[in-house]
Amino acid sequence: MATPVDLPSREERAAALESAGYNLFDVAADRVFVDLLTDSGTGTMSDAQWAAVLRGDESYAGSSSFRRLREAVADVMGFDRVVPAHQGRGAENVLYGTLVAEGDRVLNNTHFDTTRAHVAANGGEAVDCPDPAASEPDANDPFKGNFDVEAGRAAVDEVGAANVSVVVLTITNNSAAGQPVSVENTREVAAFADEIGATFVIDACRFAENAHFVTEREPEFADATAAEVAREQLGYADAIVMSGKKDGLVNIGGFVAVDGGLDDLFERAKQRAILYEGFPTYGGLAGRDLEAMAVGLREAVDDDYLAHRVGQVAELGAELAAAGLPVYEPVGGHAVYVDAGAALDHVPSSDFPGQALACELYLEGGVRTVELGSFAFPETERPEYVRFAVPRRTYHREHFEHVGETAAAVVDRADELTGFEVVDEPPMKELRHFSADLRPLDG
Template identity: 75%
Template sequence: MVAYKSKVVERIRLPSREQRTRALDEAGYNAFNLAADDVFVDLLTDSGTGAMSDDQWAALLRGDEAYAGSSSFDRLESAVADVMGFERVVPTHQGRGAENVLYGTLLSEGDVALNNTHFDTTRAHVANQGADPVDCPIPSAHDPDADEPFKGNFSLERARAVVDEVGAERVPLVILTITNNSAAGQPVSVENTRRVRKFADEIDATFVIDACRFAENAAFVTRREDEFADATVAEVAREQLGHADALVMSGKKDGLANVGGFVATDDEDLFERCKQRAILYEGFPTYGGMAGRDVAAMAVGLREAVEESYVEDRIDQVREFGAMLAAAGIPVYTPIGGHAVYLDAGAMLPAIPADEFPGQALVCELYREGGVRGVELGSFAFPDSDRPELVRLAVPRRTYHREHFDHVVETAEAVLERRDELSGLEIVSEPAVPELRHFSATLSPIESEAVTAADGGME
């Protein structure tokens, strides 16, 4: 059941195929370089792209823009305490600002950070401190067809092997990302969270939860973990987050805001250290690089994120979108995650080898065919990894309707029908930081025999 109605609409247009082809070429075959006005259905990310509620818009107008001691911060602090259970909050301009503050405080040269799976900016912030980001996913996380309820879980077997190899003294940080974005938005169980907490205590490490999609994760727990079958999303969220020493949060996901983030902890010493680093990089500790109105909107969004009507509708919409794609014969990662549907580009474009980036080729063809923008999360985004070749179609919150998803499905079907005509890509230029190359690298098509034949031959 849809839990809201539209009050404001935005007109969108589908550029012609010729315009889309030209835009793709000018963007260097990188969807991040496309102008938003040239995109018809934008599924690049769910980060800060959703529609805010009327209560959030009202909070914007009531925002307190005081440099210090803002009442908007008081409302955020109260929301974090009530919803997430932490009393001390350091606001930042967005999630990567929170990562900089927390991981810059906790990590030093030569350290190792363990995570169920590091996402791009998390990996980059760990590496930027001279530390080594090590992923500890469970084996089924890399199997798009495995039918398990919590494929986002942290592998304690893998983590203990790393500790045995490098020594516990080199592992000051254990991170649990919920839901596990790099593993197709798969949820993490509360039982796994408890076990990770115990493991972190065993090696005397700080246990951090990346809580960007904590409410979506809690909704999956109520559906899939028997202990919590009768619990509310809000109750599960408090239980799960309560096992951490600190949280890193992007308010642009389950804060339901267009900007913002924070670090939260009950550790007074860690709080003070983070606060001092935040002053250097983010701003005064009661605004953290945000306008007071945005702080106020995020405070409202945190409370809305754990409302049953909202989060159930959110999970069901993404699940239905995935079912539509699967029914059309499009290979998708299953079970469907919380914030996105992940297409299995390796299965969809089997003739394109990994070193020619089949996922990025699929991203480009979805745009060329129907003006649909997604993002590759395979060998292009994560070089030197053994992850599957995935394309993420992230669903902005409270934004798109059934007709938009119908268009995406029709676009994917058209791409699938002519997959034998498609060729891979090669990198033309890339930044010095490999963890972030998919944001700005440029590529060009590799001319293949199939494409040459389809074009009637080349002179």
């Protein structure tokens, strides 16, 4: 659908920013001109998805809409044991609440915010094992999202294999600038998890975009389709956790899927889902949502769609680079990441240069992005990234040109920008960027 969008005046944007405590999550959506806060649930559904909505079976138990979702997950992803949830973090609660116990260590190529928070909430310790190339924004490595197995072994040696319950591979690696993971690395991580007796989980939120990169960059799969790669790559996992709001191409929904040989894990996940999400054939979703996700999963692995999708993100990356922002290369599948620490090198990390850049982009042109640096991930050693996440099937070239013009204007006065300090935050620091209040520091 199309809807008119207005650019509020600069005075209105300044007032909205101040009222929101300089936290862009608290800025009303109708005060935003181009919204690149997230690609999660913000895209546009297809005509086939809207048609499927009309046949939604709203039965509490045994819904035919759930059957069609389960068939789609089996066909596209290779898993026929599916536990639906209202969205990705609901699925994380179901799976990690089942797998993680007090004192456990969970390894990941890089934990994202909600994953890290779920591990912590269950008494576990989240440990990142990113590929060394991930820390080099200019390195032209094709798979900078990979899991560093040697770092994983070192993390196991510290506590013993018995205390490492889960090994996670996030594809694409959102916290490492949306970089893809190779199938070869997936095989290595699966073998590593098997060796230490850990459950191997793939966070499959962007599995289709990852598969597209594999067809372009991994010689073994040069003649494969994204659909073929997806089945191959996901097939190494014991379980997958999915936010349908990404490569399910829907506005709400998610699920856990479990390998057919893990009866106990599947049953425990179903019981936890009943407690937190709903009966296992609806999982907190309306039947129409299940129908839309079933169609979206099939559409997500279409090669023509993926070429356009990934190409559009690359187009935005080119606009931002031309504007003078230091863009993380290669550009990822769902977002462009900018190194705010380099763009505002006079603002120390303690003053959140990423938040300063994000707020100025909104003030200048009504462009909403998100800081994914020291503000979003406190007490971790992370680059000062700002993420420009592109909703699927939503924006056009003119929107990206506006973003580029906005970025260029901000770059022109970058040396005038100052940092921020937190004045109020929630008890769980892993999630503070969603609701904390800040204030600008004096120049």
